[in-house]
Amino acid sequence: EDQVTQSPEALRLQEGESSSLNCSYTVSGLRGLFWYRQDPGKGPEFLFTLYSAGEEKEKERLKATLTKKESFLHITAPKPEDSATYLCAVQSFGNEKLTFGTGTRLTIIP
């Protein structure tokens, strides 16, 4: 059974203070690892897909990386508008269902 664990549960940063969010996963064969952003009262918004170890994707102040056991979402010089819950999910071969972690609630303080 696929499993995803995200840490920390919550993170408070000062504006401009860079940090990383962790997503550890266990799958039989990784088809894809996905990062989403979820704002209060809204559904998750897709950010990145990573398919193989060593792959990296970037979007503005966010960079996602992938190893065989975990993924990191690095946030560089964050701004208050980056405050949200960040969700990680995996999809394995032979199982199209997404398995989500419980998310990291990120707060950026001005």
Next chain:
Amino acid sequence: KAGVTQTPRYLIKTRGQQVTLSCSPISGHRSVSWYQQTPGQGLQFLFEYFSETQRNKGNFPGRFSGRQFSNSRSEMNVSTLELGDSALYLCASSQPPGTADTQYFGPGTRLTVL
């Protein structure tokens, strides 16, 4: 292009009642997936429909059911509500089916069971 819409946005029911939630996918999307989101469990997959047929199903009891209509709109039903069914129910549409990186979520229906 209109996004995924869900109705109602908020719902309050009592234990033992049943509830029906509705989801209208993005135009042209024929796959609709449903998820339950709770603080302790995160997002959990309920089921996916494509062309009016259930393609995948999560590990939820039979009280949770769904269907899809010919216009791709989908409904999910929960019968004999329990307190633990209180959650945010999210719908997502995609085309083609099973493609998580082209999956768009709606805003959800917040269900409270008293």
